Amino acid sequence: MRFNFFSRKAAPTVNHEGAPAFTLTPAVELYAAVATAALSDQFYEKADTRLARLRELVAKNEPRFVAQLAVYARERLNLRSVPLVLCVELARLHRGDSLVSRLVARVVQRPDEITELLAFYAQANTRSGTKILNRLSKQLQKGLALSFNRFDGYQLAKYDRDGAVRLRDALFLVHPNAKDEAQQALFDQLVRGELPTPYTWETELSAVGQGTYASDADRQTAVRQTWETLIGSGKLGYMALLRNLRNIMEANISAATMEQVCDTLADRFAVARSKQLPFRFLAAYREVKALQSGHVAGVLAALETAIAHSAVNLRGFGHDTRVVLACDVSGSMQQPISARSKVLLYDVGLVLSMLLQSRCQNVITGMFGNIWKRISLPRGPVLRNVDELYQREGEVGYATNGHLVVEELLLRREVVDKVMIFTDCQLWNSTGDGGVFGRIWADYRRTVAPNARLYLFDLAGHGTAPLEVRPETGVALIAGWSDKVFDVLSALDNGGSALTEIEKIDL
Structure with a gap:
């Protein structure tokens, strides 16, 4: 498949500062807008304006390219919301084959992305409540049904959250066919609100925080022991570890556990599996640097090692390239x-x-x-x-x-x-x-x-x-x-x- 990526002569225009600028082709403009989309207000562009521009650009591009870009954004750039926007817009514009259903089944990788997609579908089509059922794209419905079949009880319970659309609502909307009796039992539990509360590090810490203690010292001890147990068991994922470094260090965990934290942060296989955006390491670095703990130097060194691992496959340039x-x-x-x-x-x-x-x-x-x-x-x-x-x-x-x-x-x-x-x-x-x-x-x-x-x-x-x-x-x-x-x-x-x-x- 080939695209006319760059026009022979880009049209002159002006940028947001009124300075001379050049337009991009629809494909390049959509790529740039997607790759940098936080879907929140920016200095020059409000979130609603960016969203409207994304929708317009989808209509100007080939459906296959839009689908490829959605997969690229989800699987390579590790973005979540903007690929769902591309799915919904493509469903509105494209008919006649299974492209949309296959795309949705591939892009939706967590149960809460089912509900987020449906919430955006309702917003994009100015619908609310049960009106979302009206003319729900059959290809969206098929793709979401396939997604439901991939998730187990733990995943469904973990991401069954409050919102404009709940997982229970989504189940009724897309009517997935259970692949076996065990999955049908899970769907029934979801409908009745009876899925078992999943064990996560969040629920573990929440339980500790809600406990009754004789003193603040006892509470702090319980928190410290909980962090040590989570870290020692390996149940704390890499992203959770990275984002909770301040909390972990302020809990005064043991030196041995802190050493394990540093070893995990600096482990090149853990870094590769985590698929962290590079700036996440910077955010953690700054949080840690502001602390007074004696472990700061070791953690900063581990973060330097981690970001170096993240760039291990980056092709640089030798002495001859200036x-x-x-x-x-x-x-x-x-x-x-x-x-x-x-x-x-x-x-x-x-x-x-x-x-x-x-x-x-x-x-x-x-x-x-x-x-x-x-x-x-x-x-x-x-x-x-x-x-x-x-x-x-x-x-x-x-x-x-x-x-x-x-x-x-x-x-x-x-x-x-x-x-x-x-x-x-x-x-x-x-x-x-x-x-x-x-x-x-x-x-x-x-x-x-x-x-x-x-x-x-x-x-x-x-x-x-x-x-x-x-x-x-x-x-x-x-x-x-x-x-x-x-x-x-x-x-x-x-x-x-x-x-x-x-x-x-x-x-």
Whole structure:
């Protein structure tokens, strides 16, 4: 299957700052919007606006590509909500085969994704309550029924939560055929609300918290012992361990248990299985760094090892490849990636750039805002380098003068092979000197480095680029917060496009 990934001439437009920009093809724009979708309000775009744009873009793309992108987002980028949006929209537009049902059965990997999909279906079709039954897509219904058949009693009980749509409601809506008598018994228990309460680390800690104790000291002892039991038994998953490091350390667990925590965090097989987004390690690093525990140094070292493992398959560049890594730390980048996160967009850019820096032999790193500033950092400690850059972001100001990165290379007549900019792509020139990024880049390639490539790592997906994204211009766009952006980088270096990895998805 082939797509016209890039038009012969991208239409000129302006970005959210009113600066010159270029449109993307529908496929690339949808990819960028999906790869960066938190579906919460952003600096330039409200959640409802992003959602409406996603729906419009689905209608502009080939159904098979939309399905491949949904699978890519769920299985490679580990996103949950936005693949469900793509499923619902595709069901509204596509008929005549089993594409949607197969897609839904593949994308829905947890029981609560059944109810989330149905809740979005109701919202997208302005329905509520029992009205969701009206004209429920048969392909959605079939796909959800197949999903129900995959889940056991533990999974159904764990994710049977309050919400606009409950699992019981979903069961009535999609009418899955039980695969055997045992599963039919589970469905009956779900309908009656009689599924046994599942054992999870959350329920274990909740039970301890609700207990009656003679003193606060006794309560603290019970909490500490519970954490030690959970960690010792291996029942605490990697993500739960990562997100609860502060709680665990504040519970004053034993030194032996703390050593086990560090060993688990640094275990390369555990890291690989966990499929954590790289910025999750940064969030944990910052939480731990603020503590006063004597175990802080050991945990920080374990987190450095963990993020290094996460990049073990990242193909870097040797001494012969000269690389520039430039991070946008402008005001619009100082926006949380979601309403529930402390991680900012520029944190994501810093992490991705330092992961790449750890694999490069000949590299210039720096930040830009009002000015562009080179900052020399040791190769290796990813999280410590991110923290160093984070502490220094005020040194460059908060505008978005990304063109200065290339302008300096041009003025110095400095030859590099790859310029990589981590940004929300809403670049504009605040200096008043009239410099246009596209013209500066063209001058640099024409007079200094004819084979240079510029990679825009789009961390926001607003739908435009500050330069024309075409092979002829030497400009490529890569979107997302996952380490999978480096797979795209590899595809580009091998003559592919930003969509090559998506096109490989087998449906």
